[in-house]
Amino acid sequence: MGDEATIGARLRTLRRWRRMTLAQVAGQAGLSTGFLSMAERGLRTLDRRSHIAALAAALRVSEADLTGGAYLSADLVQAEPHITIPNLRAALLTNTLTAPAVADARPLTELVAEMARIDRSEHKFTDVGRMLPGLIDELHVHACAPVDEAAYRLALSTLIDAFQTATFVPKDLGYGDLASIAAMRASEVARTLGDPISLGKAASLRVHTLPTTSWQVKLRTAETAAEALQPQVADGLGIQVLGMLTLASALAATVAHNAGRADHWLAQADQLARRIPDTPGENWGAFSVSNVAVWRIALAVERGESGGTVLNLARHVDERRLAARSGRHSAFLADIGRALARERRTRGEAVQWLLRAERVAPHKIRNDVKVKETVAVMLEQGKGASLDRELRGMASRMGVAH
Structure with a gap:
């Protein structure tokens, strides 16, 4: 295997x-x-x-x-993020809220600023490995010996943001166990803080890392968290966290073949997004009108909608607003490519969308299981024909035999 x-x-x-x-x-x-x-x-x-x-x-x-598990190809861009995983694993497993793994730390304000830089980095996969393990270590120093209550809560809330990044990057690279550990660490910190928004953030991470053999369980978990947070939210960050929970609920309902619930939660997400600025680069989880439109496309691809339908949805997305979030931008482009690849007449167009996705976030796309599957199947479908040079090049960079 x-x-x-x-x-x-x-x-x-x-x-x-x-x-x-x-x-x-x-x-x-x-x-x-x-x-x-x-x-x-x-x-x-x-x-x-x-x-x-x-x-x-x-x-x-x-x-x-x-x-298939994590795969290392000969392509350095594809393989480089995997080299950073051991340090991240060590940071997640060796620190606790009562015993940090290191003795010294930079000032808390510096750590908060560094977390913000990581969150908005265009090179998150490599920056995570370079910066995040040490940041987690040092935030635990401040959490274990805070100068006052405000510093204690700031250290803990920043840890949740660090654990969010430590959830999604390993998940994207195929390290589901590590993503689950990071999500559990975020839940531990959120329970210590006790405020609804922190608990909502942690619940969102838990939904995304639950075993996927039962999407009904994911759906119940996401809906319960969204309904618990809803009365606590008035504006700003609360709307963004609640919005991401509604999108997680819509995804879980879609996979569980519950179209009614999926439509309900997608409509809720749309209403929430209209109450905040459409600034994916600045909002928690990139939640915004633009991000809801990107998720709408992802859900259409999951439902098996045609490439033409997905292209029509894509016309409502202003790609310029996604530029600050390369991961979201590349996922949007890749979803369109995957949908187009399912139909013979649009496979050439599909390759161009996938190549655009790769140019936006090469580390992410070359490690994306769904994109790799699409490329491999297009190659198999094209056997006996003159295979497109660009498709073969992409396959080579992803480690797909061709």
């Missing part, structure tokens, strides 16, 4: 290991035998969360077994 180019190829290996027929897996996963047969041969993409979760449950394996 691990060398197969597509998720479908790994599906075939795991299905045979379980001694299950294609029809048995298809029946238990609620998918058609014909679709899975084509997926196993690399002719259809398995990049929708609902499909992957259903197949993992049918095979009684983890999603990582299907999607």
Whole structure:
């Protein structure tokens, strides 16, 4: 396991290991035998969360077994972020709120400013490895020996922001266990602080790192957190945190095939976003009108909407507003490329969108499981034809055999 180019190829290996027929897996996963047969041969993409979760449950394996774990290619841009993971893991595991791993720390104001720089960095994957482990160490020094109550609370709230970054970067790189640890550390700090917004931030991280074999559980968790925070929110940061919880609820409902709840939470997110400035680069979680539009596209791709439908939704997104959030911007471009790649007549256009996504955030895109699946399947579909040089180049940078 691990060398197969597509998720479908790994599906075939795991299905045979379980001694299950294609029809048995298809029946238990609620998918058609014909679709899975084509997926196993690399002719259809398995990049929708609902499909992957259903197949993992049918095979009684983890999603990582299907999607493949962290992969290091010969491309330095793709591989570099992985080198930083051991230091981040050490910072998460060796510090506690009563015993920091180091003895000294810079002034708290410097650490707060550094966290803000990391959060807005265009090179977050590499900056995380270079800056975040030490920052977590030093914030624990201030949390364990604060000069006063205000400094104590500031150190703890900044730790939650550090744990947020320490959740999503490892998650994007394929280190789900580390992302879960970071989310649990954020919950520990939020409970200590006790304020609704901190608890809402931590709940958002927990939703994104819960095991995905049951999206109904994710949906209940997200909805409960959103409903608990709603009465506590008036403006500003509270709206942004609540907004991200409503988007998490919409995603969970979409994957759980609950269209009514998904529409409800997406409408809630849209209403909340209109109450704050459309400044993704400055808002918590990038929550904003522009980010809601990006999520609307992501949910359409998850539902399997056509490339044409997704392109129409994309016309409502002002990419200039996303420029300060390269991760959000690249995800938007990649989602459009993935949707276009599902239809033969728009695959050439899909490559151009995926290449744009890669140019915006190469570390992120070259480590994106869904993009890698799309590239691998397009290569398989193009066998026997003159393969596009740009597609083969992207495959090479992602470590996809071609």
